[in-house]
Amino acid sequence: MAESTFDRVCNIIRENGGTSDVELTPETTLADAGLDSLASVEAVIACEDEFDIEIDTDANPTTVGEVVELVESLMEN
Amino acid sequence: MAFSITGTASALPERSVTNDELSTFLDTSDEWIFPRTGIKSRRVVTSESLDELASRAARAALEDAGITAADLSLIICTTTTGDHLVPAEACAIAAAIGATCPAYDISAACAGFVFALDIADGWFARGRGKHVLIVSAEEMTRLVDWTDRATCVLFGDGAAAAVLEAGGASPLYLNLTCDPQVDVLEVPGIAGSSPFKQRDDEARANVLSMQGRRVFKFGVSTICDSVHAMCDACNITPADIDHFVFHQANERILAAATTRLGVENDRVVRLIEHTGNISSACIPLALDELARSGKLASGQLVALVGFGAGLDTGACLLRWA
Numbered sequence: 001m002a003e004s005t006f007d008r009v010c011n012i013i014r015e016n017g018g019t020s021d022v023e024l025t026p027e028t029t030l031a032d033a034g035l036d037s038l039a040s041v042e043a044v045i046a047c048e049d050e051f052d053i054e055i056d057t058d059a060n061p062t063t064v065g066e067v068v069e070l071v072e073s074l075m076e077n
Numbered sequence: 078m079a080f081s082i083t084g085t086a087s088a089l090p091e092r093s094v095t096n097d098e099l100s101t102f103l104d105t106s107d108e109w110i111f112p113r114t115g116i117k118s119r120r121v122v123t124s125e126s127l128d129e130l131a132s133r134a135a136r137a138a139l140e141d142a143g144i145t146a147a148d149l150s151l152i153i154c155t156t157t158t159g160d161h162l163v164p165a166e167a168c169a170i171a172a173a174i175g176a177t178c179p180a181y182d183i184s185a186a187c188a189g190f191v192f193a194l195d196i197a198d199g200w201f202a203r204g205r206g207k208h209v210l211i212v213s214a215e216e217m218t219r220l221v222d223w224t225d226r227a228t229c230v231l232f233g234d235g236a237a238a239a240v241l242e243a244g245g246a247s248p249l250y251l252n253l254t255c256d257p258q259v260d261v262l263e264v265p266g267i268a269g270s271s272p273f274k275q276r277d278d279e280a281r282a283n284v285l286s287m288q289g290r291r292v293f294k295f296g297v298s299t300i301c302d303s304v305h306a307m308c309d310a311c312n313i314t315p316a317d318i319d320h321f322v323f324h325q326a327n328e329r330i331l332a333a334a335t336t337r338l339g340v341e342n343d344r345v346v347r348l349i350e351h352t353g354n355i356s357s358a359c360i361p362l363a364l365d366e367l368a369r370s371g372k373l374a375s376g377q378l379v380a381l382v383g384f385g386a387g388l389d390t391g392a393c394l395l396r397w398a
Binding site for chain 1: 113289290291293294295297298329333337
């Protein structure tokens, strides 16, 4: 079965400095996931590459769920 | 009419300031700065003037090119931090090296050097002369807020120069763009003391402010977009380019762009670890270091991408002479 967007976003967060100690849920903040502000931008950039989308520079998702919503809304367009 | 770069040189201040030294008066540390920026130390002006650094780089570049100041038809200085608002920093350089050709400054922030290449290309195309000197000289430490640990740790000072000669194979591609967003990275101008002025500009601190997240994302995107555009225009791929010289704003911008472009790390020039961000001087300094390293061979392709406040981007593909 194909990985869900949520799982793929979680993988990206872990690959970009996220801690493996925290179980990621849609409500987990990126800060609690272990991403500082720079790592958050790097995760956003990695999402652009993973999902072949372009995320607006002003977009500033703060939770895992917000990243997933942002990605899915852009994939629908 | 195209050009060749026939000489390069640079001049950095003597004083190197480490992250540990910054931590003596800022709430920061090497453990915080280095992983986030790739910077260990930066060169900082103490007793030197920027005029002196710029002139030293200019003289050495002329020597490297095997010409004298009398051979120059134009001097362009790229700076936002000159010792003078008036006259142009370029005029001080001309005075120091004994040149009498036209001399003026341009301001395109960190992208300045590539913008100057475009001016020189046009100068040659109009048949105005045979040699142009570009000097990129920045004293960023006079612009930063030394109480702002998020920005002052990023910058350094220095000058680098290149001599261009009419004729040759460069540029294979040269493109300048602006995505106008003034507030992303800004230093307010002089407030002045006019008795007629009614706007409250005095309230604005005369220091650099930056929206780091937006600059970071812009940097990665504009590097990659620029490289892809130059490759499309020249019918090549990034794998065909021998060296990438990007503006040195943050190691993590360079790393993200390198990954996204899918090019090997050793083809992307890095010097930020011991210089910090020297704005427009980064690209000619990196070119000079590359030229002196022996890694740069005649006929190789060198991609330059400068980006910064504006938001300006300048991209150029050179075939090294």
